[in-house]
Amino acid sequence: MKGMKRMAVMTKVKKNFVSPANIGTLEPAQKSKKVAFQTKELNLWYGEDHALKNINLDIFENEVTAIIGPSGCGKSTFIKTLNRMVELIPVVKISGDILYREKSILNKSYKVEDLRTRVGMVFQKPNPFPKSIYENIAYGPKIHGIRNKKILDEIVEKSLRGAAIWDEVKDRLHENAYGLSGGQQQRICIARCLAIEPDVILMDEPTSALDPISTLKIEELVQELKKDFSIIIVTHNMQQAARISDKTAFFLNGEVIEFDATDKIFSTPSDKRTEDYITGRFG
Amino acid sequence: MKYFDSGQIQKKLGSRLLLNQVAKRLFFLATLVGLVVLVILIYRVFSDSLGWIDFEFLSNKLSTDPQKAGILGAISGTFWLMVVVAPVTFFLGVGTAIYLEEFAKKGRFQSFIQTNISNLAGVPSIVFGLLGLTVFVRGLGLGAVVLAGGLTMALLVLPIVVVSAQEAIRAVPQYLRDASYGMGATKWQTIKNVVLPAAIPGILTGIILALSRAIGETAPLVVLGIPALLIPLPEGIFDKFTVMPLQIYYWTIDAALVTEYANLAAASIVVLLFILFLMNSVAVFIRNKYQKRY
Numbered sequence: 001m002k003g004m005k006r007m008a009v010m011t012k013v014k015k016n017f018v019s020p021a022n023i024g025t026l027e028p029a030q031k032s033k034k035v036a037f038q039t040k041e042l043n044l045w046y047g048e049d050h051a052l053k054n055i056n057l058d059i060f061e062n063e064v065t066a067i068i069g070p071s072g073c074g075k076s077t078f079i080k081t082l083n084r085m086v087e088l089i090p091v092v093k094i095s096g097d098i099l100y101r102e103k104s105i106l107n108k109s110y111k112v113e114d115l116r117t118r119v120g121m122v123f124q125k126p127n128p129f130p131k132s133i134y135e136n137i138a139y140g141p142k143i144h145g146i147r148n149k150k151i152l153d154e155i156v157e158k159s160l161r162g163a164a165i166w167d168e169v170k171d172r173l174h175e176n177a178y179g180l181s182g183g184q185q186q187r188i189c190i191a192r193c194l195a196i197e198p199d200v201i202l203m204d205e206p207t208s209a210l211d212p213i214s215t216l217k218i219e220e221l222v223q224e225l226k227k228d229f230s231i232i233i234v235t236h237n238m239q240q241a242a243r244i245s246d247k248t249a250f251f252l253n254g255e256v257i258e259f260d261a262t263d264k265i266f267s268t269p270s271d272k273r274t275e276d277y278i279t280g281r282f283g
Numbered sequence: 284m285k286y287f288d289s290g291q292i293q294k295k296l297g298s299r300l301l302l303n304q305v306a307k308r309l310f311f312l313a314t315l316v317g318l319v320v321l322v323i324l325i326y327r328v329f330s331d332s333l334g335w336i337d338f339e340f341l342s343n344k345l346s347t348d349p350q351k352a353g354i355l356g357a358i359s360g361t362f363w364l365m366v367v368v369a370p371v372t373f374f375l376g377v378g379t380a381i382y383l384e385e386f387a388k389k390g391r392f393q394s395f396i397q398t399n400i401s402n403l404a405g406v407p408s409i410v411f412g413l414l415g416l417t418v419f420v421r422g423l424g425l426g427a428v429v430l431a432g433g434l435t436m437a438l439l440v441l442p443i444v445v446v447s448a449q450e451a452i453r454a455v456p457q458y459l460r461d462a463s464y465g466m467g468a469t470k471w472q473t474i475k476n477v478v479l480p481a482a483i484p485g486i487l488t489g490i491i492l493a494l495s496r497a498i499g500e501t502a503p504l505v506v507l508g509i510p511a512l513l514i515p516l517p518e519g520i521f522d523k524f525t526v527m528p529l530q531i532y533y534w535t536i537d538a539a540l541v542t543e544y545a546n547l548a549a550a551s552i553v554v555l556l557f558i559l560f561l562m563n564s565v566a567v568f569i570r571n572k573y574q575k576r577y
Contacts, residue, residue, distance in 0.1 A: 085465060090389060117467035127458040129477060139476070140466040189462070196466050 033060040036200050036230040037082055041096035044074075044081060046089065051077050053254045055096070059247075061199075061230040064222060066241035066262065068234075069251035070282065075234045076124075078251065079202045082232065083119040084112045101199075117144065120198035124205045126185035128177035128192070133160075133169050136177050136188055140196035155195050163191035164221050183214020190221065201225065203233040207240065219244050238278055242266045250274045328556075331549030340550055345514050345530075349543035354551050356516050360429070360524035361498055361558075363517050367433025368440065368497050369490065375437065376444030376493075377486055383445075384452040385474055404442035411439040412506030420507055427508045429520040435503050440493035447489025451482040484573030491566040495559050501528040527555045 037059040044052035051074050059065050067075040080086040082098065084105065098105050105115050117140075128136050137156040146152060156173070160166040165187040169180070177188050186206060193201055203222070207215040222231055222244050235241050241248050242262060249259040250271075258265060258274045269275045276282055343353025379400070387393040415435030425431040455478050463473040479486075509525055511533045517524040531551045538545035 083465065085461065088461070088464065112464075113467040113469055115467075116465055121461075121465040123458060123461060123465070125458060127456075127462045129459060129462065130481060139463070143463075143466065143468045143472045143476070192462070192466070 033062060035059065035099075036061045036101065037232075038099040038102075039096065040099070042081070042098060043095045044077060044086070045093045046077075047091040051254050052081070055256055057249060057256060057259055059230065059232060062226055062228075063246040064226050064231045064233060064244055066233050066235055066245035066248045067251060068236075068238055068241050068248060068277070070277065071236075073251040074254040075251045076204050079121075079204055079232055079234055082200075082202055083116050083121055085116075085121065087112070117196050118198055119200045119202060120193035120196055121202045121204065122186070122190050122193055122206045125209050126182055126189055128180075128185050128188050130176065130178055132174045133177045133180075133188060134173040136192050137195050140192060144196065159191040159195040160188075162194045162225070163187045164217065164224070165191060181214070183210050183217060186210060186214065186218060187221065190218070190225075194225075198229065200230045200232065203231065205234050205236055208236060215240075238266075250277060252277070325556075328549045328552050331546050332553045335546045335550040336553060340547075341554070344516065345512065347512075349541060349547055352547055354527065354530060354554065356513060357525055357527045357530040357551065358554075359516050360513075360526045363429045363520060363522070363524060364433050364436060364497070364526055365494055367430055367520055368437045369494060371434065371437035372440055372444045372493055373490060376441050376490070377448050379441075379445045380448035380452055380486075381474060381478075384449055385470060385478065400442050400445050404446070407502075408439055408500055409502040409506060411435055412503030414438065415503060415507050425521075427510070427523060429517055429522060429524045432504055432507055432509065432524065432526075433520065435507060436497040436500060439500065439503060440497050443493040443496060444486075444489050447492070448482070448486045451485025451489065452478060454485065455481045484569050488566045488570045491562050491569070495562040495566075498526075498562075499528055499555065499559060501526075501532055504529055505532075527551055527558075531555070 035058050037057070039055045039057050042052055042055040043050070055078065067078060069075050077086060081094065082100075082105075086092050086094075094106060100115065100119065103110065129139065131139075134156055137159050138152045141152055141155050146155070157166065157170075160169060165184060168184060169188075172179075177185060180188060186209075190201075190206075207218050210218065219240065222233065225231060226246075233241075233245065245262045247259065248262040248265040250257045250265065250269075250273075252273055258269060258271045260270075265274060266278055269278065339351075340353050341358070342355055343351060345354075345356050346352040383393060383396060387396075412435065415431060415438075419425050419431035419434050420427055423431075459477050459481065460473055463477045468476070504526060509529055510523060511525075511529075513523060513525045515523075531548045534544040534548035534551065538548065
């Protein structure tokens with residue numbers, strides 16, 4: 001309750017703390033890396049509920065960007081907006097713009113099927129299909145028209161290796177994926193995502209349903225994957241964000257309070273609310 | 284200050300327990316009524332049919348002589364009817380369910396259709412017979428053939444298939460769809476590869492139950508003008524036919540003229556019940572086998 005009260009007060013005086021223009025614009029040191037995603041004045045409503053407020057973020061390629069914040073702050077909504085999965089909810093309204101590789105994805109001529117092939121997603125709860133491990137991985141390539149058995153075999157192996165689970169499942173590729181443990185299932189889901197050779201991988205609290213050892217494996221995997229992919233990860237776990245991300249955005253009540261290098265956020269946050277959250281005073 | 288007087292409570296406890304016993308016995312009795320009636324019915328049918336069901340009965344064509352009469356005609360009529368009903372209900376029923384669950388925007392139009400499908404399930408079967416007579420037998424000029432009867436029956440059982448298919452589709456977890464959409468699959472690809480394979484056991488169960496309803500249905504076929512006495516066997520969907528419940532109906536009526544017809548009717552009922560029992564068992568088997576696969 002105390003925390004809630006403080007939050008309410010803080011929201012009122014927010015404008016004195018941060019000038020919105022500064023949010024999300026990063027230091028020129030980033031020049032070598034390209035921007036994968038750029039959101040401009042992004043607003044989102046669920047019916048009357050204003051879930052995202054004026055989000056301006058630049059997300060760079062080959063980095064891990066962590067999104068942290070308390071429950072209901074809009075962090076999951078935000079990453080689901082990046083591959084337009086949020087549109088599956090009928091009452092959603094969006095204003096502003098999202099640029100992916102400098103093209104507006106909110107433009108209706110940008111086909112979601114195309115977008116989601118470039119921007120893959122790993123979900124909160126491991127959600128393999130009730131099919132064999134092989135069929136799970138081959139699903140993406142197949143829907144995009146790859147029929148050649150040899151190519152599919154190669155994709156399956158490459159993806160499973162990429163998700164660091166090949167050695168565990170190579171002898172049981174044709175068994176049902178439901179026979180695997182939760183942590184293995186989640187790595188199967190990551191492999192399934194890699195199989196469509198995405199450019200960006202969105203991860204929505206990928207370890208929240210897993211035990212610590214499985215969590216550790218996924219975290220190591222994320223470190224490995226960022227060499228080839230841009231990763232945006234929503235997490236409830238601040239230590240996780242600190243361990244694996246390069247940039248961290250702190251969301252509160254649908255707004256980005258602070259977005260900066262992870263080191264900076266966790267050592268010298270510039271906003272009092274960020275400091276309160278990461279030191280566990282609320283959230 | 285105590286509100287509970289244990290002496291008073293003890294005194295009332297007896298009557299409370301008594302009432303409990305009365306309720307228990309009363310409801311047991313209610314359950315018993317239905318069961319007893321069913322047992323009497325089955326007993327009568329079986330005792331009347333005793334000695335009448337044999338290979339001849341199953342493999343002979345219809346005859347006016349009770350000793351020679353068989354139900355092969357009615358059985359093959361029922362079979363051909365199913366040949367029409369099964370695919371028609373499958374495509375129309377599952378198609379409607381897919382549209383309503385996956386494609387239609389949730390709104391007034393969708394709930395209007397939904398309400399009307401429920402209403403359709405409540406329309407008396409004889410009304411469907413009139414519809415079949417007007418549209419298929421006369422309108423399309425098909426005559427009282429298998430195709431006309433099958434299309435009429437298909438419409439009659441369609442709501443059952445639609446509703447059960449909708450339930451099966453709705454039971455497929457959203458996270459499976461999300462996984463598919465998340466990889467850039469279109470709606471149809473998701474339905475075809477993820478939703479339908481997961482929903483198919485439920486859909487099949489619904490279809491089998493719908494078919495067993497169609498097998499037992501009589502009234503609409505009476506209206507269509509399905510003949511009472513038909514000796515040649517139907518060999519395709521454009522042939523004239525009769526079905527088992529109709530055969531039972533006419534034999535029962537004519538039992539006033541030839542007493543043995545009552546035994547033939549009873550024997551046919553046993554065969555019909557056996558087929559229905561078999562179909563329902565298959566439905567239960569499918570349901571149990573594929574339950575909780577995800």
